[in-house]
Amino acid sequence: MPDPDISRLRTGRCGCGAVSFRVDGDPNWVAHCHCRDCRAQTGSPFTTFAGFPRDRFAWTGVPPAIHRSSPGVARSFCARCGTPMAFEGARWPGEVHIYVATVEDPASLVPRAHVYFGQALPWIQPADGLARYQGTGDDSGSA
Numbered sequence: 001m002p003d004p005d006i007s008r009l010r011t012g013r014c015g016c017g018a019v020s021f022r023v024d025g026d027p028n029w030v031a032h033c034h035c036r037d038c039r040a041q042t043g044s045p046f047t048t049f050a051g052f053p054r055d056r057f058a059w060t061g062v063p064p065a066i067h068r069s070s071p072g073v074a075r076s077f078c079a080r081c082g083t084p085m086a087f088e089g090a091r092w093p094g095e096v097h098i099y100v101a102t103v104e105d106p107a108s109l110v111p112r113a114h115v116y117f118g119q120a121l122p123w124i125q126p127a128d129g130l131a132r133y134q135g136t137g138d139d140s141g142s143a
């Protein structure tokens, strides 16, 4: 019997299509991130990530460029069109964080929480009822 976790294949791409990826199975988590680094990287008030096991993820087009926004952090982006593509951090070994908006079917990745909500802009007042964490939510820093 096939493992249902690896039966689902998702693909994604940057705005110009040069950088693309595939990822199998379901994410470990999906969350909105309100940290300052994500804000700067995306030029948006917050962004939405899905965390996947790194060994189920592969780049399939031109390799992305990498910006190291802080120690132990690698942020991938398309060098041609600038789309942010992925986040990998030493704090989350074996995991890659994909920007949900780059996936072909972003509606299939449903956010379950707000993380780094302690850095959220004051005019972001979500009415979605999701948990709000000051940090990542795995360090008992719940809001």
Ligand SMILES: [Zn+2]
Binding pocket: 014, 015, 016, 017, 018, 019, 078, 079, 080, 081, 082, 083
């Ligand atoms: Zn591109």
Ligand SMILES: [Zn+2]
Binding pocket: 033, 034, 035, 036, 037, 038, 039, 116
């Ligand atoms: Zn962030």
